[in-house]
Amino acid sequence: MIIEEQTVSSDRIYTGKVISLKVDTVEVPRKGYQKREIIEHPGAVGIVAITNENKVVLVKQYRKAIEKAIWEIPAGKLEQGENPRDCAIRELKEETGYTANNIKLIHKFYTSAGFSNQKIYIYLATDLEAGEASLEDDEFLDVQEVDLEEVYEMINKNDIEDAKTSIGLLLTKELL
Numbered sequence: 001m002i003i004e005e006q007t008v009s010s011d012r013i014y015t016g017k018v019i020s021l022k023v024d025t026v027e028v029p030r031k032g033y034q035k036r037e038i039i040e041h042p043g044a045v046g047i048v049a050i051t052n053e054n055k056v057v058l059v060k061q062y063r064k065a066i067e068k069a070i071w072e073i074p075a076g077k078l079e080q081g082e083n084p085r086d087c088a089i090r091e092l093k094e095e096t097g098y099t100a101n102n103i104k105l106i107h108k109f110y111t112s113a114g115f116s117n118q119k120i121y122i123y124l125a126t127d128l129e130a131g132e133a134s135l136e137d138d139e140f141l142d143v144q145e146v147d148l149e150e151v152y153e154m155i156n157k158n159d160i161e162d163a164k165t166s167i168g169l170l171l172t173k174e175l176l
Contacts, residue, residue, distance in 0.1 A: 041118035055145035084121040097133040100125035
């Protein structure tokens with residue numbers, strides 16, 4: 001039996017540039033009241049961009065939360081009220097310089113529904129045209145084109161550790 005929790009009160013603890021943290025008090029049948037710590041995030045997109053030569057566009061960047069640089073598909077945070085598809089088109093161009101003549105949603109998922117409402121939309125971008133990247137001042141990326149088969153080896157060898165990247169690439173394998 002699934003029981004919905006009713007929120008009794010909500011306290012905003014922190015509001016930042018990327019996330020907010022709130023603590024909700026919820027009523028739980030037969031257990032009284034309990035606290036739920038929730039990270040709020042506006043959502044994000046990830047783009048599996050495949051060139052006409054069957055190469056995947058990957059970016060490597062340093063991630064402070066894990067204290068190392070990792071390989072990822074191009075990705076970015078949704079702006080307030082932004083359509084995920086528009087965000088995918090914008091982020092692909094900003095991070096890699098590529099524009100896609102074909103872009104379609106292939107999956108969407110919650111990253112960790114136990115404590116966050118972050119939803120990521122994964123797009124497949126094909127029929128790419130090269131252009132100039134326009135990184136933000138705080139972005140430092142190494143952009144590489146990697147053979148499609150090699151990215152699957154990278155996943156198997158744990159050279160790709162990012163969840164959205166693994167999910168996007170493995171789903172793409174089933175689509176191609």
